Amino acid sequence: MGRSITASRVRSTGDRPRIEDVAALAGTTAITVSRALHRPEKVAAETRRKVLEAVAALGYIPNLAASALASRRSRILALVVPTIANSVFADTVHGFSDAVTAAGLQLLLGQGTYAPETEHRLLTALVGRRPDAIAVIGIVRRTETRELLRRAGVPIAEIWDLTATPIDLVVGFSNRAAGHAMTRFLVGRGRRHIAFVGGDDDRAAARRDGYAAALGESGLAPGGADIRVADISYGAGRRALRALLEAAPAVDAAFFATDVLAVGALLECREMGIAVPGRIAIAGLGDLEIARELSPALTTVRVPSYDIGRRAAELLLARIAGDAVASAVTDLGFEIIARESA
Amino acid sequence: MGRSITASRVRSTGDRPRIEDVAALAGTTAITVSRALHRPEKVAAETRRKVLEAVAALGYIPNLAASALASRRSRILALVVPTIANSVFADTVHGFSDAVTAAGLQLLLGQGTYAPETEHRLLTALVGRRPDAIAVIGIVRRTETRELLRRAGVPIAEIWDLTATPIDLVVGFSNRAAGHAMTRFLVGRGRRHIAFVGGDDDRAAARRDGYAAALGESGLAPGGADIRVADISYGAGRRALRALLEAAPAVDAAFFATDVLAVGALLECREMGIAVPGRIAIAGLGDLEIARELSPALTTVRVPSYDIGRRAAELLLARIAGDAVASAVTDLGFEIIARESA
DNA sequence: CTGAAAGCGCTTACAG
DNA sequence: CTGAAAGCGCTTACAG
The missing domain is CATH 1.10.260.40 (lambda repressor-like DNA-binding domains)
Structure with missing residues (x-):
């Protein structure tokens, strides 16, 4: 009373x-x-x-806050992304959201983890909400952050790359293998001076590693200056192509870490009157819709952006339900899409 | 004990x-x-x-669930979007997220409201979480849903369009005025057979209304068949352009409800050898990066996608803090960007 | 099939 | 500056 x-x-x-x-x-x-x-x-x-x-x-x-407190189940899944203003990650959020909604749970979204410090802070805040599971784009590197997640006591998924030592689950594809495969593809097309252009995030680095390994196996040297871009935009792709051509006139193929950069390069070539793939082959990664609509259509690596999100959520939900998850590592693969640009 | x-x-x-x-x-x-x-x-x-x-x-x-229950403040802001796989909405989520994170709160994301029934269900679920405020892309139409939000007892923002009768706050720009302005612009460029192409969502409908009104003021009739697209993609833009040319050979300008459609149309014209803007002018809305990178560069309407999200969150946070919000209606405006395609 | 009791982990007044 | 008591609105065993 x-x-x-x-x-x-x-x-x-x-x-x-x-x-x-x-x-x-x-x-x-x-x-x-x-x-x-x-x-x-x-x-x-x-x-x-x-x-x-x-x-x-x-x-x-x-009141779901009361419900969560009493039941110790929040019915929230947390997802952490580097940025949402990147259509491949937006697709992943979409897939994750679809699965979460279908299961009647809710999505807590954390954004802004290109910097490792913000990643730790963001995850600490999310853990405070006691989500039933957590997914994060990228492999978590900092020991401190890995420990934080382990201590959260809920299923964890690292997504968008693979590792043999996930905190819990990992869902994605091998960025290294994708970089390797596209480079081999370009070599197979007769290219001998292949350059790689990308940013400095972990996934770009893994693709670059695969590229370097494939070149080594083929007895080739890098085909251009080491071009790093600071942002992912069509404009950055254009500038990178110009810089590449200037620094390494002999280059005959450019493999871009993402389609956005490759599309920019393609547009730049068209404006500069550089023949693609005659003078230089251009390849990307991501298989954005624009890649197949341009002409020459972009040769690229199709990656399962939506499925990574969807499958990660499904596996986490299975874990929450107490179902056994077959393997800690889910490799969703990738596919080389050969079009006209390479 | x-x-x-x-x-x-x-x-x-x-x-x-x-x-x-x-x-x-x-x-x-x-x-x-x-x-x-x-x-x-x-x-x-x-x-x-x-x-x-x-x-x-x-x-x-x-434990933030316990904290929320005891303090009656969840420190959660909810945002509801039709789809996140649309880069303009992704930008809005980005802006919203940035402001929410800066204030130390968290973002609960609901997705999938192109259908009004799912909108109500989704919002009911979100209200259960007792967010401190709720933002939803679009003007909420159903009386039942408006009542649900009003009864939530927290600040509400309808975003991405304007209305004189918001549930609480509205942050966006006038889609009708944008449609009107672009149509007037095309008329000013000497076009007399102007078609509109878009989907069936509310924002496209508002743009179409503005288009129709501007035509009426200019004493012009619609310049083409009423072309509706079912999905927003480059491919849909291509197909729409072909359908338009077939149904209305006299058409001399096509105004697309979004840049993605307009870009598709531009690519189609290039492949079909149709001169732009010689034979037909093409205009879009959104000002995506690709719009200015193509040639001819796309004439479009720049809309404040990121700022809508950011400002909405800031106003909601101000409301939560008890600060007076100057006006219920925040018009962030738009801008006609005249490039080469029209 | 239904209910009384206790507790989830915090914060809010209220005192001192 | 610090604490005892009560309560936020649910659900979890445990009984019957």
């Missing part, structure tokens, strides 16, 4: 009905309301009907 | 330290720990030091 005193004192416009209010209207108790909502088969049909009627009459929406 | 019995019985690996554990280690009480963390200036320096030491030693991360 301390409760009802408080209620009459505090409640006002904007306050929402609680489970007790529903119970009172339905002529039952809170626990039965909770059951009618979550395990309807355990409640008599008539009771259930009355409860649902009361719920509708009051516009009752259960 | 019921507490400690439970504790010794239940706690195990994966359990996390609670505020009580921190208090015990620091030689103080939970309430002081809470204060040391949230209002450090109200705690003696020495006490604060001990608390922070204990927090670090235990790796304590406050």
Whole structure:
């Protein structure tokens, strides 16, 4: 009754009905309301009907914060991305969101982890919300951050690359193998002076490693200056192509870490009257829609952006449900898409 | 002590330290720990030091679900988008996320509201989480859904369009005025047979209205068949352009509801050898980066995608803080970007 | 099939 | 500057 005193004192416009209010209207108790909502088969049909009627009459929406606290299940999945303003990551968020929504859970989105310090801070904040599982784009490198995630005591998925030593699960494809495969492809097309252009994030670095390894196997040297871009944009791709041609006139192929850069390069070639693939072959990675719409159409690596998100969420949900997950490592693969530009 | 019995019985690996554990280690009480963390200036320096030491030693991360329940502030902002796989909306999410993170709150993302029924279901679920504020892309039409949001008792922002009767706040630009302005621009360029191509969502409809009004003012009739696209993609833009030319051979300008469609049309024209803007002028809306990189560069409407998200979050945060918000309507405007295609 | 009791882990007044 | 008491709104065993 301390409760009802408080209620009459505090409640006002904007306050929402609680489970007790529903119970009172339905002529039952809170626990039965909770059951009618979550395990309807355990409640008599008539009771259930009355409860649902009361719920509708009051516009009752259960407080999920209270629910989370009591049940120790938040029904939240957290996803951390470097940036959402990158269409491949947006596709991953889309896939993740679709699976989360289908399962009736909710998505907490953290953004801004191109810097390792912000990654740790962001994840600490997310862990505070006690999500039922956490996915993060990239392999988590800092020991401190790995420990933080392990201690969270929930399923964890590192996504968008592979590693033999995930914190828990890893879902993605081998960026190194993708870099390797595209480089071999270019070698197979007769190219001998192949350059790589990309940023400095981990995934670009892995692609670059694969590129270097493939060149080594073929007995080739890098075909150009080591061009690094600071941002991923069409303009950056254009500038990188010009810089490359200037620094390494003999270059006959440019492999870009992402399609956005490659598309920029393609546009620059067209404007400068540089024949593609005659003078130089251009290849990308990502298989954006624009890649196949340009002419020459872009030769690229198709990567499973949407599926990475979707599958990661599904595996995490399976873990939460207590199902065994076959393997800690899920390799979704990639595919070389040979078009006209290389 | 019921507490400690439970504790010794239940706690195990994966359990996390609670505020009580921190208090015990620091030689103080939970309430002081809470204060040391949230209002450090109200705690003696020495006490604060001990608390922070204990927090670090235990790796304590406050449970935000408990915090939310007790304080009635979740520190969550919810954002609902039709789809995230659309770069203009991704930019809005980006801006929203940046502002939310800067304020130390978290972002709950709901996706999939091109259908009104899913919008209601999604919002109901989000309201259950008791976010401190809610933003939704689009003007909420259903009375039932508007009522749901009003009853949530928190600041609400409808974003990406304007209305004189928002539920609470509205942040965006006039899609109708943008459609109107671009149409007038095309008329000013001497075009007399102007077609509009877009989808069926509310924003496209508003742009189409503006287009129709501008034509009427100029004494012109629609310059083509009423072409509706089912999806927003470069391919859809290509197909729409072909359909338009076939259905309305006299057309001399095509205004696309979004840049993605316009870019597709531009690519199609290039491949079909149709002169732009000689034979037909092409205009879009969105000002994607690709729009200015193509040649001919795309004439378009620049819209404040990122700023809509950022400003909406900032206004909502101001409301939460109890600050007065100057106006319920925030018009961020748009800008006609005249390039080569029209 | 239904309910009484206890507790989830915090914070909010209220005192001192 | 610090603490005892109560409560936020649910769910989890445990009984019957």
